[in-house]
Amino acid sequence: MFVPCGESVPDLAGYTFLMPAVSVGNVGQLAMDLIISTLNMCKIGYFYTDCLVPMVGNNPYATAEENSTELSINAEIYALPSKKLVALQLRSIFIKYKSKPFCEKLLSWVKSSNCAKVIVLSSSHSYHRNDLQLRSTPFRYLLTPYVQKSIQTKITSLNWEEMEKSPCIPEINDSEFCIRIPGGGITKTLYDEGCSKEIAMVILLKFVSEGDNIPDALGLVEYLNEWLQILKPCCDDPTASALRWKMPSSWRLLFGSGLPPALF
Amino acid sequence: MRRSGAPRTGPDAGAAAMAATFFGEVVRAPCRAGTEDEEEEEEEGKRETAEDREVRRQLARKREVRLFRRQTKTSLEVSLLEKYPCSKFIIAIGNNAVAFLSSFVMNSGVWEEVGCANLWNEWCRTTDTTHLSPAEAFCVFYHLKSSPSVVLCQCSCYVAEDQQYQWLEKVFGSCARKNMQVTILTCRHVTDYKTSESTSSLHSPFLKALKTQNFKEPPCCSLLEQPNIVHDLPAAGVLSYCQVWRIPAVLYLCYTDVMKLDLITVEAFKPILSSRSLKGLVKNIPQSTEILKKLMTTNEIQSNIYT
Numbered sequence: 001m002f003v004p005c006g007e008s009v010p011d012l013a014g015y016t017f018l019m020p021a022v023s024v025g026n027v028g029q030l031a032m033d034l035i036i037s038t039l040n041m042c043k044i045g046y047f048y049t050d051c052l053v054p055m056v057g058n059n060p061y062a063t064a065e066e067n068s069t070e071l072s073i074n075a076e077i078y079a080l081p082s083k084k085l086v087a088l089q090l091r092s093i094f095i096k097y098k099s100k101p102f103c104e105k106l107l108s109w110v111k112s113s114n115c116a117k118v119i120v121l122s123s124s125h126s127y128h129r130n131d132l133q134l135r136s137t138p139f140r141y142l143l144t145p146y147v148q149k150s151i152q153t154k155i156t157s158l159n160w161e162e163m164e165k166s167p168c169i170p171e172i173n174d175s176e177f178c179i180r181i182p183g184g185g186i187t188k189t190l191y192d193e194g195c196s197k198e199i200a201m202v203i204l205l206k207f208v209s210e211g212d213n214i215p216d217a218l219g220l221v222e223y224l225n226e227w228l229q230i231l232k233p234c235c236d237d238p239t240a241s242a243l244r245w246k247m248p249s250s251w252r253l254l255f256g257s258g259l260p261p262a263l264f
Numbered sequence: 265m266r267r268s269g270a271p272r273t274g275p276d277a278g279a280a281a282m283a284a285t286f287f288g289e290v291v292r293a294p295c296r297a298g299t300e301d302e303e304e305e306e307e308e309g310k311r312e313t314a315e316d317r318e319v320r321r322q323l324a325r326k327r328e329v330r331l332f333r334r335q336t337k338t339s340l341e342v343s344l345l346e347k348y349p350c351s352k353f354i355i356a357i358g359n360n361a362v363a364f365l366s367s368f369v370m371n372s373g374v375w376e377e378v379g380c381a382n383l384w385n386e387w388c389r390t391t392d393t394t395h396l397s398p399a400e401a402f403c404v405f406y407h408l409k410s411s412p413s414v415v416l417c418q419c420s421c422y423v424a425e426d427q428q429y430q431w432l433e434k435v436f437g438s439c440a441r442k443n444m445q446v447t448i449l450t451c452r453h454v455t456d457y458k459t460s461e462s463t464s465s466l467h468s469p470f471l472k473a474l475k476t477q478n479f480k481e482p483p484c485c486s487l488l489e490q491p492n493i494v495h496d497l498p499a500a501g502v503l504s505y506c507q508v509w510r511i512p513a514v515l516y517l518c519y520t521d522v523m524k525l526d527l528i529t530v531e532a533f534k535p536i537l538s539s540r541s542l543k544g545l546v547k548n549i550p551q552s553t554e555i556l557k558k559l560m561t562t563n564e565i566q567s568n569i570y571t
Contacts, residue, residue, distance in 0.1 A: 048504075050428075053497075054504045249491070
């Protein structure tokens with residue numbers, strides 16, 4: 001359930017709801033971190049749920065001593081009213097059998113808040129790509145049938161690749177085709193739930209492998225930015241684009257503590 | 265914030281989910297996002313029969329968290345803090361934190377047991393909680409007879425992730441209690457502490473704190489720096505609950521390199537004795553130290569492999 005930070009419940013009617021799927025390489029979550037940190041989004045509440053493993057820590061977006069002591073939990077909501085953006089960040093994994101109930105509860109709340117559309121940032125295992133996918137861009141999009149015509153037109157004009165259907169049962173030759181997102185975590189469940197609740201949902205994902213997924217996250221936010229224009233578009237130079245997005249202070253030591261000098 | 269799951273370091277940082285080992289065989293490397301289970305879960309859900317559902321229901325019933333009074337052998341009909349409203353709730357999680365509260369807090373004053381949690385999971389197979397030996401894992405609640413609004417919990421059993429929220433609900437209930445202050449004590453292994461120096465250069469044990477927004481007192485030690493997080497249960501669960509429902513709460517986390525019962529680790533919690541929550545509850549520190557030493561020796565005898 002949504003629990004606001006302040007006394008009143010914020011009005012999210014007409015807002016764009018951005019969220020990550022906990023997926024391979026945690027790319028969606030890393031991308032959300034970049035968006036929340038760069039846009040300096042303000043925390044407006046918590047999504048208190050029994051579906052995620054609990055976790056706490058100090059403010060992951062801290063920029064100074066003063067703002068570093070605010071406690072953060074596993075599912076928090078941030079907003080940027082000037083751009084009518086609301087973002088959910090997920091920081092832990094789902095408890096067994098709880099991912100579907102989470103999607104149901106979350107999307108019910110999003111629908112009742114009258115958000116204009118939902119955007120899901122996700123990723124899929126790159127080793128599952130077929131030959132055609134290997135030769136094309138690693139980015140894909142997927143829309144529920146309830147996405148506004150204007151968005152569909154805009155996306156078509158960007159020449160993006162739609163997520164292809166693949167055989168439901170890969171080993172069988174004449175198997176039916178359906179949308180499969182291996183390594184996508186709750187992405188498919190969100191898509192199915194979005195369709196059944198008639199929610200306008202756009203899923204953006206990248207084919208990735210586990211490893212240092214920061215470049216993948218930067219790629220995904222740039223992909224999103226092509227459409228949403230959260231930041232002013234710039235040249236194609238990847239270094240320049242990386243500099244525009246502010247990495248949060250919590251990304252320090254992503255691969256563990258310092259090494260003992262005696263090792264060398 | 266750090267993602268949950270182990271960090272990937274060194275040579276396999278660029279590896280795919282299928283990885284080749286030194287010997288050349290291809291193995292399935294674990295996915296950091298924990299998504300492997302999701303797909304299996306989905307498949308399982310589709311193939312589930314009525315029998316499977318019944319097995320799952322029975323398992324869920326076995327894993328239910330129950331709170332009851334050992335003296336009367338009756339279950340609590342409402343949440344513990346609804347039945348015993350308190351202004352101070354102190355919880356120790358793990359053997360070192362429990363030993364600290366036993367020796368320094370529970371030795372002064374008379375503490376009456378008000379409840380006990382019955383939990384069953386892979387790590388904690390307590391079925392008979394009426395006759396618990398000191399060595400067994402347990403979760404017991406007490407209040408101070410002279411001041412019943414002080415409630416203490418000694419929790420040395422493992423609370424699984426699927427039991428965590430049930431435990432919270434059975435203890436705190438569904439309506440938030442704002443007129444209380446919560447103090448949580450627990451330990452973690454020092455290798456979990458992320459720092460730019462190597463962990464081998466740290467002088468453990470050392471204490472770190474995390475507090476909710478509504479906790480206004482200065483903590484007794486430095487705050488846990490980014491990017492460190494706390495994700496063990498029930499410490500993270502209790503603190504999250506307090507942050508969301510705006511209850512003043514503080515977590516004191518002792519990073520140690522000895523996870524079993526250890527005198528030096530227990531003594532590392534001593535700075536907390538001067539905090540507002542524990543002041544007034546602690547009377548005789550030298551006596552407490554004696555009690556603690558006795559606790560250590562009792563434990564050592566029990567852990568002798570030749571008996």
